Amino acid sequence: MNTRTRFIVLMLAPATVLLFGLTIFPFIASVAMSLSNYSLVTPDTLAFTGLQNYVKLLQAEEFWAALRATALFTILAVAIQLALGVAIAAILHHETRAVPLLRAIYLLPMAITPVAAVFTFRMMFNPSLGVFNHLLKLAGLPPQDWLGTPAMAITSLLIVDTWQWAPFILLIAAGGLAAMDEEPLQAARMDGATELQVFFHHTLPALVPYLGVAIVFRAIDAFKTFDIIFVLTGGGPGIATRTLNLLAYKQGVEFLSMGYAAAIAIVMLVITIVAAQLFLRRMRLFVPRAVL
Secondary structure (H helix, E strand, O other), X not given: OOHHHHHHHHHHHHHHHHHHHHHHHHHHHHHHHHOEOOOOOOHHHOOEOXXXXXXXXXXXXXXXXXXXXXXXXXXXXXXXXXXXXXXHHHHOOOOOOOHHHHHHHHHHHHHOOHHHHHHHHHHHOOOOOOHHHHHHHHOOOXXXXXXXXXHHHHHHHHHHHHHHHHHHHHHHHHHHHHOOOOHXXXXXXXXXXXXXXXXXXXHHHHHHHHHHHHHHHHHHHHHOOOHHHHHHOOOXXXXXXXXHHHHHHHHHHHOOOHHHHHHHHHHXXXXXXXXXXXXXXXXXXXXXXXXX
């Protein structure tokens, strides 16, 4: 091993050890735990059970209910945030005096601690004293039980998640717009195309590579959302908003069944990897047409 190689190995060693300690080792431990009956109630009876936890999980209705709730929240959250983020980015793309200030204001939610923001929203959703019902009353609309019914609970979660993460889509879309060649857009306008036609036929297709990256990151993050759901609804009412993350928490922290909770976490990881790979594969087929 020459001097240059030793130097490279020496520089990479701390990061490698840290990576192993924080990611690889916990992953291996989680896989091993998911293949056992490990429980904090009876830790002395630890035994290898193979795929028993996974079989039990796939046969449990609570797992499929949690998967449906997770998928519903993820799809709706990403779709709403994508549409809103791209729309605001397109509006703010035209430079005016107010645009820099508006961009800074729109990005503020990403800098606020999620739990603190969710507690504030929880007070705003209060059916008696909350500001949302007060605004509905001023508009002549009936008050809503924001966290008391399944439909309104999902709506409340989407409001909070969109408020916090639509700026992420806005940031990526704004970067794509800034890097875009304006000549084809100007040519389309000279040919008589309206602004909407220019946006949907030229601007939006050119943004597809950027939005694809944004969708993957946001979908992964929304799929594993825990904090806002735990603080705002706790998985309720009933099990309407109990996602896979909350199910794993319930099994591991409340029931102390760590092996079963680890199996849920591993299934979540597999679903995330498979879905991301399928989406990226479709993106590779679509991006060349969009760029052209």
